[in-house]
Amino acid sequence: MQVLVFDLVGKMAHFRKYYANNTAMSFSVPPRTTLMGVLAAMLGLPRDSYYEALGGQHLRLGVGVRSPLKKSFHRLNFLKVEASRDLDGSKGHIQLPFEIITGYDLTRDMVRYRVYVAPTVSGQPVFDQLVGQLMAGKGPHFALSLGTANFSATLENVQLHQQARPTTSQEVQEFHSTVPTDRIQHLPSTLTGGVALSLEEELLPADFMGDYQRELVAMNRVLFSTDGQPLRAQVTGEYLELHEYGETQRLLFLE
Template sequence: MIIFDLTGYLAHFRKHFSTTSALSYTFPPRTTLCGLVAGILGYNRDEYYKEFSSERCKIALQLMKPVRRLIQVVNYLMTDDEAINYFKRTLRWWGEPAQIRLELITADGRILSEIHYRIFLHHEDGYLMERLDDRLRSKKFYYPPSFGTANNLVTLTYVGNVKAEFFQPKGEIRVSTIIPVSMVKTIEPEKELRIYREELVPADFFENRTLRRMESYIYEESGKPIKVKIDGFAFKCKVDGEEIIGTFM
């Protein structure tokens, strides 16, 4: 299993159901992470959906520090000639910038710091894993990774390539990654944990880029383990001497 960190100052992972106001998920959806990894390897748009389907590629995400939401108003200018010709009779602002509310994700806290996510990835194709490991180690990315939009560039840090054990827990476990709600049977709340829920998050595409699967997730704001009983598979591995238990998105 390959582990790497993603850090950056701003992120925007647009909620697919938002319209005039561009709302953002708290963390990158699985489809966004697939696109990020595919871009590192040099896949073009719409070429990788089958290759990175949930059946072939397992991805988990851990929040390493709390984040907060920030609303900014940005100017969008329509520059596509075909779109301009189509919309100019119905949109009054087609020739001028349109002011759109944009929700951004940034690190929580008074001191300026970076958003920090940790990614765990396993693919059934050993050769693809070798190529990805080599590119992450050497930092030779075919396309630069970003947090959603292209202007929110990411610093990617290679953590390691570790052995992971996949298992089906019979009792309660402490999960550090985000957890699909569909897997959760029971949750045991504990003091000093702040557990949130993110709903309707894209998880898989069909080959024509239409949604194939959506999930809702629970997570602890700073990645602390949540004590749960789940119905499904989990994984465990060691990172810097610490055992991490996680579930896949």
């Protein structure tokens, strides 16, 4: 199986939880729907036109946390809009809490996510187009961001693994991606080297109904570490192993 791997890196991130009305809370990791938007920006696809082409039936996507994350709330001024005529700012402003993801030290730390992309049989053409775009050094067609447009992102460590092989194990393994909760058979003590890991479980939007239709048809419930360390778990079924620079990365795709 071919797997395209790259890091999304930036100073700040915000992936808004769509069900929060008066508080802009953020998911800790980019949902699959956000990753679809990132890939669409790389390919130069028009807004909302890629939901089917990059959907779960064509591309398998995974994501992992590669740097310690911290969340903090800040109050931002938003337009007070009660009707469409209020978009001109005539109603004034309202302050709302806005949750931002950063590293522990804002002056030197970066937010870093590792993204994994693999094609299904029907998704091979769009996958080949994506590989050709990135491996040729052309870079993304549109500017990338970590959620909102003002939180710009860059690509690093772009690699193509040609022969990633599925494997299984009944042992506890270290996973470098988010792990679907229903795949976890056993979760041992989170202590690693005497230090407790920070774990989070979230329910993330996965796929839209169709092009230009932003109604959700699938969700992903996943568990992951927010301190950049692998998650130790025993899982059911197959997972992928990637080998690079003497390191073995184990990953599960968002399902």
